Amino acid sequence: MDIKIIASGSSGNATLISDSKTSLLLDAGLAIKELQEGTDFRLSNVSDCLITHDHGDHSKAVKDLVKRGLDVYASKGTLDKLSANGHRYHALTALEDLTIGTFKVMPFDVLHDAAEPLGFLVESTVTGEKLIYFSDTAYVKYTFQGLTHIIAECNHGEQELRQSVMSGVINPELAKRIAKNHMSLERLIDFFKANDLSRLKEVYLVHLSDNNSNEHRFKQAIQRVTGTEVYVH
Numbered sequence: 582m583d584i585k586i587i588a589s590g591s592s593g594n595a596t597l598i599s600d601s602k603t604s605l606l607l608d609a610g611l612a613i614k615e616l617q618e619g620t621d622f623r624l625s626n627v628s629d630c631l632i633t634h635d636h637g638d639h640s641k642a643v644k645d646l647v648k649r650g651l652d653v654y655a656s657k658g659t660l661d662k663l664s665a666n667g668h669r670y671h672a673l674t675a676l677e678d679l680t681i682g683t684f685k686v687m688p689f690d691v692l693h694d695a696a697e698p699l700g701f702l703v704e705s706t707v708t709g710e711k712l713i714y715f716s717d718t719a720y721v722k723y724t725f726q727g728l729t730h731i732i733a734e735c736n737h738g739e740q741e742l743r744q745s746v747m748s749g750v751i752n753p754e755l756a757k758r759i760a761k762n763h764m765s766l767e768r769l770i771d772f773f774k775a776n777d778l779s780r781l782k783e784v785y786l787v788h789l790s791d792n793n794s795n796e797h798r799f800k801q802a803i804q805r806v807t808g809t810e811v812y813v814h
Contacts, residue, residue, distance in 0.1 A: 587619030603682030658697025691718035
């Protein structure tokens with residue numbers, strides 16, 4: 582499976598995945614021009630787009646994508662929040678499978694301050710590879726078998742968050758909101774320990790906080806747990 586992190590973080594999120602037969606966008610939180618550049622001006626080759634939630638850094642280009650002929654999949658709560666109506670919008674229900682080209686997709690519910698946010702398990706019928714993608718969630722309550730690729734939010738570390746409060750970079754209330762709505766390094770490690778990593782090939786850490794993360798520490802910690810290559814974006 583080919584994976585390209587086009588953008589990650591509070592300024593915008595978008596990832597392109599492909600199994601050589603079907604290409605999907607995971608989130609579209611950039612201007613359409615940036616998505617065109619990020620797909621090497623082959624946006625027309627992308628089949629569809631999966632949206633995790635309604636926040637602009639994940640959904641900004643949704644309506645422009647539909648204008649260009651892509652179908653968009655998201656929860657009903659997300660589509661309602663975006664006022665996204667029409668035959669190219671498809672409402673998803675958590676834990677109900679669907680097929681998009683050569684990908685089997687299972688959306689699952691996550692925890693974030695948005696309207697019905699989702700994560701996605703995506704399996705290729707071509708390669709047999711299985712990818713999980715989640716961003717902007719405090720934790721993932723489900724476990725999965727046979728994961729080969731993981732794209733996961735690793736927003737903050739508990740010690741980095743405490744230091745930001747102590748140094749006055751952020752106030753305690755914001756720190757509480759971050760901890761309640763975003764994945765910490767510690768909870769992500771728990772997720773890895775709870776899941777089957779026997780087939781794992783690659784891990785991508787995304788949506789790191791500018792103030793409350795440590796790229797080097799996070800990468801080393803996840804490599805120790807997974808024993809596989811870790812990329813940080």
